Amino acid sequence: MPLLMPRWVAPILIVAFAVGLQWVARPLLGQYAERVAMDAGIAVVLAVSLNIVNGYTGQFSIGHAAFFAIGAYTAGAVTYYASLLIWNSPVAMGLWSSQSVIFIAATILGGLVAAAAGWLIGLPSLRLRGDYLAIVTLGFGEILRVLLQQTNKQLYTREELHAAKLGELIPPPIGGSLGFINVPKVANLFWVGLFVGITLLVAWRLKKSTFGRSMIAIRENEIAAESMGVNVTRLKVWAFVFAAFFAGVAGSLYAHEVQLTPQDAGFLRSFDVVIMVVLGGLGSITGATLAAALVTVAGEWLREPTHVWHLFGLIAIIRILFWPTGRLKAAIWWAGLIALVEGVRSLAIHYQVDLGEYRMIVFALVLILTMILRPGGLMGTHEITDALRLRNPKRAPTGGAAAGEPTEVPA
Amino acid sequence: MTPLLNVNNIGIAFGGLRAVDGLSLQLEPGDLQGLIGPNGAGKTTCFNLLTGVYRPDTGDVRLSGECLLGLRAHQITRAGLARTFQNVRLFPHLSVVDNLKVACHLRTGQTLAGAIFRSAFSRREEQSIDHKCRDLLDRFGLLARADEAASGLAYGDQRRLEIARALATDPKILLLDEPAAGMNPQEKVELKSLIAKVLADFPVAILLIEHDMDVVMGLCRQITVVDHGCVIATGAPAEIQRDPKVIEAYLGVPEETSA
Ligand SMILES: Nc1ncnc2c1ncn2[C@@H]1O[C@H](COP(=O)(O)OP(=O)(O)O)[C@@H](O)[C@H]1O
Numbered sequence: 001m002p003l004l005m006p007r008w009v010a011p012i013l014i015v016a017f018a019v020g021l022q023w024v025a026r027p028l029l030g031q032y033a034e035r036v037a038m039d040a041g042i043a044v045v046l047a048v049s050l051n052i053v054n055g056y057t058g059q060f061s062i063g064h065a066a067f068f069a070i071g072a073y074t075a076g077a078v079t080y081y082a083s084l085l086i087w088n089s090p091v092a093m094g095l096w097s098s099q100s101v102i103f104i105a106a107t108i109l110g111g112l113v114a115a116a117a118g119w120l121i122g123l124p125s126l127r128l129r130g131d132y133l134a135i136v137t138l139g140f141g142e143i144l145r146v147l148l149q150q151t152n153k154q155l156y157t158r159e160e161l162h163a164a165k166l167g168e169l170i171p172p173p174i175g176g177s178l179g180f181i182n183v184p185k186v187a188n189l190f191w192v193g194l195f196v197g198i199t200l201l202v203a204w205r206l207k208k209s210t211f212g213r214s215m216i217a218i219r220e221n222e223i224a225a226e227s228m229g230v231n232v233t234r235l236k237v238w239a240f241v242f243a244a245f246f247a248g249v250a251g252s253l254y255a256h257e258v259q260l261t262p263q264d265a266g267f268l269r270s271f272d273v274v275i276m277v278v279l280g281g282l283g284s285i286t287g288a289t290l291a292a293a294l295v296t297v298a299g300e301w302l303r304e305p306t307h308v309w310h311l312f313g314l315i316a317i318i319r320i321l322f323w324p325t326g327r328l329k330a331a332i333w334w335a336g337l338i339a340l341v342e343g344v345r346s347l348a349i350h351y352q353v354d355l356g357e358y359r360m361i362v363f364a365l366v367l368i369l370t371m372i373l374r375p376g377g378l379m380g381t382h383e384i385t386d387a388l389r390l391r392n393p394k395r396a397p398t399g400g401a402a403a404g405e406p407t408e409v410p411a
Numbered sequence: 412m413t414p415l416l417n418v419n420n421i422g423i424a425f426g427g428l429r430a431v432d433g434l435s436l437q438l439e440p441g442d443l444q445g446l447i448g449p450n451g452a453g454k455t456t457c458f459n460l461l462t463g464v465y466r467p468d469t470g471d472v473r474l475s476g477e478c479l480l481g482l483r484a485h486q487i488t489r490a491g492l493a494r495t496f497q498n499v500r501l502f503p504h505l506s507v508v509d510n511l512k513v514a515c516h517l518r519t520g521q522t523l524a525g526a527i528f529r530s531a532f533s534r535r536e537e538q539s540i541d542h543k544c545r546d547l548l549d550r551f552g553l554l555a556r557a558d559e560a561a562s563g564l565a566y567g568d569q570r571r572l573e574i575a576r577a578l579a580t581d582p583k584i585l586l587l588d589e590p591a592a593g594m595n596p597q598e599k600v601e602l603k604s605l606i607a608k609v610l611a612d613f614p615v616a617i618l619l620i621e622h623d624m625d626v627v628m629g630l631c632r633q634i635t636v637v638d639h640g641c642v643i644a645t646g647a648p649a650e651i652q653r654d655p656k657v658i659e660a661y662l663g664v665p666e667e668t669s670a
Pocket residue numbers: 425428430448449450451452453454455456457
């Protein structure tokens with residue numbers, strides 16, 4: 001049996017982590033770095049949750065942003081209009097105000113609405129074998145984007161809200177194609193840290209439970225899993241609902257940080273999350289976390305070059321030092337990746353190109369290279385805890401290894 | 412008395428091909444029966460019909476009198492039919508012990524919430540699953556490799572792990588699809604004693620598909636021979652070996668007639 005901490009240790013660590021981020025790290029970071037750290041945290045929640053579907057069960061969802069947007073708009077609308085009604089103003093109040101209670105309720109509600117949407121989308125498409133899920137999730141995100149553009153215009157005062165006719169409230173007044181602005185900006189490093197911690201804990205405990213094992217068995221061999229008594233459809237749907245819930249939570253954090261537009265439901269963001277999961281190594285929570293942080297920071301850095309080699313280097317060192325097998329290949333891969341990014345950056349500077357415009361291209365290149373050179377991703381399916389356990393190279397990684405196995409035909 | 416497993420006249424067609432056509436057999440508790448026939452005779456398809464991978468066009472399947480038709484594969488496993496596969500289908504990247512633990516999932520009582528919050532019940536259940544699986548691995552001589560990836564096992568060990576995994580579902584009936592395929596003579600001898608041991612140690616009846624006549628004839632009380640989807644003979648091993656229809660069916664498949 002792996003080492004089991006008493007179950008209350010992790011929640012305490014999570015709170016300590018969030019408190020440390022807000023009151024110790026934030027003063028040291030400065031405003032820009034704080035924003036990047038929050039975006040990275042939101043990306044971690046997104047990547048770790050998508051990993052439950054794409055990594056654990058081996059399904060392929062490419063519409064995660066849809067659930068993100070559902071959570072964002074739901075939670076944002078709740079906090080915004082509740083604040084208008086109660087305080088006649090959407091201004092953000094302090095952490096210790098009653099607005100925080102509304103924020104938490106809105107976040108949970110955003111997660112639940114996203115989860116419900118996940119259930120509605122997942123149930124029919126996950127019954128079928130094959131790539132239906134990819135098609136359906138992709139389509140769902142695009143449909144949602146169009147639907148969000150058709151919503152009513154935002155109401156800016158309590159009086160407007162009271163005077164509004166039914167036709168102005170349905171479809172909901174969340175700004176249409178203009179976007180939804182002025183949601184109280186109550187998200188901070190404490191909340192982001194807290195929800196990142198909760199997401200990681202739930203994803204971890206799920207993976208280590210009989211349910212998570214069965215989900216991974218579905219990825220490994222669906223026919224065998226079903227024949228061993230695993231209710232494959234039900235577990236796939238559960239994985240999808242879990243993932244959608246946390247995508248909704250990430251959306252809520254985002255809504256309380258910046259303004260929303262219908263684009264947030266679209267393919268570009270979904271693609272970002274898929275990249276993070278694939279780059280991290282399908283099924284690895286550690287990998288998804290590192291890749292999410294890396295992609296976010298790298299994206300910022302392409303926009304405005306600063307020194308993020310520290311982060312690149314740190315992750316490379318973790319990967320190469322802690323995991324005993326395949327060190328040389330990993331080192332070569334990392335060196336190549338760094339050289340590529342650095343090369344692109346120098347060229348961009350030379351030709352005075354704004355790389356922020358081209359980040360999708362750069363990410364796509366990174367993704368393609370990863371698929372070719374390291375199909376297992378950053379971590380394969382290893383977790384950081386594998387390095388802490390006995391150094392037995394034959395030991396199976398936590399929850400199985402790389403995807404990319406062809407699916408099999410029936411028995 | 413109703414038999415433990417009563418397969419009555421089942422059949423299925425793929426396009427024009429009647430892969431299984433009116434197959435019947437009965438299994439009693441503690442039974443060990445063989446299902447043999449040339450390649451493509453419909454044996455694996457028969458297992459697929461019994462375990463809910465396909466739904467029979469005709470006939471019915473009853474376990475202790477309860478009809479299994481229309482149940483999905485995982486429900487049939489829960490009812491008490493577990494199988495192995497002709498081509499090994501382990502969960503290759505999961506550890507050996509986790510392969511068995513997956514098979515324990517169907518008898519677990521914990522809820523998802525219980526698992527996430529690590530309730531006392533789910534922790535106790537997780538622990539008893541661990542004990543059960545390691546005990547099972549011990550009986551199969553695989554305990555030393557419990558924490559290695561299943562894909563790293565030798566071929567013969569993988570086949571044995573598949574049998575152990577099927578047993579971890581607590582079946583009433585164990586369906587083994589060519590467990591000796593690809594094994595060397597030494598491994599086949601071990602397999603024979605393993606199957607005998609499973610029958611003695613676990614409350615199961617076994618239905619065995621096997622090409623190796625030595626294994627089948629040495630183990631089985633009763634044998635059903637199929638060819639082109641139809642039963643062509645049923646009886647004790649000695650009768651089967653003398654049956655002219657069986658000998659004819661196997662002509663042109665020399666490696667089996669010589670065995
Ligand atoms: N899903 C399927 N679709 C079409 N034909 C099939 C299918 N499954 C099996 N068959 C055919 O049914 C016949 C019996 O196959 P099988 O049961 O695998 O034979 P065996 O006795 O060697 O196990 C073969 O001719 C095979 O090609």
